[in-house]
Amino acid sequence: MSYGPSAPPTSPPPSSAPAPTSTTAPAPPATPAPASSPAPAPPSVPAPQPLSGNPSSNVSTGLVVGIVMAGVVILLVLSLLFVYRRKKRRRSDEENYNGPPPAPAGPKNGVYGGQQYHWQENPPSHADNVTYPKPSPPPVPSRQRQSPGYSSTTSNSTTEPPPFTSCSGGSGSNYSCGEILPSFSPGTALGLSNSTFTYEELASATEGFSDANLLGQGGFGYVHKGILPNGKEVAVKRLKVGSEQGEREFLAEVEIISRVHHKDLVSLVRYCITGSHRMLVYDFVPNNTLEFHLHGKGQPTMDWPTRMKIALGSAKGLAYLHEDCHPKIIHRDIKAANILLDFKFEAKVSDFGLAKFCSDVNTHVSTRVMGTFGYLAPEYASSGKLTDKSDVFSFGKTEQRDQGKILKL
Structure with missing residues (x-):
């Protein structure tokens, strides 16, 4: 039918081939464009690589660590050197103390302060915080002053000795006992009209200071037993x-011990x-020292009641010096060797050569450090500030070291 020839007219569609050109293949190239745009993102990933691979940063970090470690080592070495030098200086100060000068052979453990080992922080000097006037014997006419000894007769024409001045405020003294104490006259203080001996009298009493009568010796000198013409020992x-x-200790002891009177303190005759010649004459205490009975060879062990009796007697003597004497007296050398005993084991504190006066209104006396090493109070040894507590410490060390730990006072 007419449908057959109508097929050719359908050929115009080839002329409409431009339609495919409207859906042209250039669209596929549009898709690769977005793929090319994210390409810059990958460079952000390898960014950490410069940190691990940068040699300059490693060098700077190692340098800082090395400097810190070197600084720590240097500080440690310096601190060790400082501690070592300080200990060495302290050790040299302790070893270079002024011990007693060598003395002839004789009894080692004497009485009346015969065995003394005084430790000093500073070398002796003529000036001290306490100035002791030279004691004057009972005045005599001027023509007799050139004689070998001093007469015991008195005279009203001679002037009195200057007043005793305590604790001059020299350099290095923060406090001073700057009061004028009563004038000193040994004969008056002792209550004796005859307060002196001649050298000949004492030489006769000790048989010429013979070795047979030697009781002890030390830095001060020698102690001999003597018998007076009246039989007194x-x-x-x-x-x-x-x-x-x-000489200074002699003047100090005459000045101080002539003022004290107590049954637990040794008496100056x-x-x-x-x-x-300078000599001090004491009552003879016959039973040696506490140190002898505690540490002497062949001595029996001292029982508890006897130890307590000695400790209490010594404490009473110290309490008298600190509380009943005005101005108070600081002994400064309490130890077993300076505690004498009689046959009843009654204690008597002796050796006042280092003692100091101190006014009750002052806290302490600033003075040179002197005493026996091992018995010094640490605050006094380090600062030179002396108080009555220094004696209390020395007393405690005596009980601890010499009496034994069973005495817990």
Whole structure:
């Protein structure tokens, strides 16, 4: 039918081939464009690589660590050197103390302060915080002053000695006992009209200071037993000639011990000043020292009641010095060797050569550090500030080291 020839007219569609051009294949190239745009993202991933691979950063970090470690090592070495030098200086200060000068052979453990080992922080000097006037014997006419000894007769024409001045405020003293104490006259203080011996009298009493009568020796000098013409037994403490420190201790002991009167303190009988000779005469205490009974060879062990009796007697003597004496007296050398005993084991504190006066209104006395090493209070040894508590510490060390730990006072 007419449908056959109508097929050719359908050929115009080839002329409409431009339709496919409207859906042209250029569309596929549009899809690759987005793929090319994210390409810049990958460079952000390898960014950490410069940190691990940068040699300059490693060098700077190692340098800082090395500097810190070197600084720590240097500080450690410096601190060790400082500690070592400080200990060495302290050790040298402790070893270089002024011990007693060598003395001839004789009894080692004497009485009346015969065995003394005084430790000093500073070398002796002529000036001290306490100035002791030279004691004067009972005045005599001027024509008799050139005689070998001093007469015991009194005279009203001679002037009184200057007043005793305590604790001069020299350099290095924060506090001072700057009061004027009563004038000192040994004979008046002792209550004796005859307060001195001549050298000849004491030489006769000790049989010429013979070795047979030697009780002890030490830095001060020698102690001999003597018998006076009336039969009284005495102990004569003789100063070594030319000892400046011994001269000061002699004056201090005469000044101080002539003011004290207590049953637990050794009693001064008289003294002697003849030319260069200086001697102190005490009541003889026959039973040696506490140190002898505690540490002497062949001595029996001291029982508890006896130890307590000695400790209480010594404490009462110290309490008298600190509380009943005005101005108070600080002993400064409490130890077993300076505690004498009688046959009833009654204690008597002795050796006042280092003692100091101190006014009740002052906290302490600033002075040179002197005493026996091992018994010094640490605050006094380090600062030179002396108080009555220094004696209490020395007393405690005596009970701890010498009496034994069973005494817990």
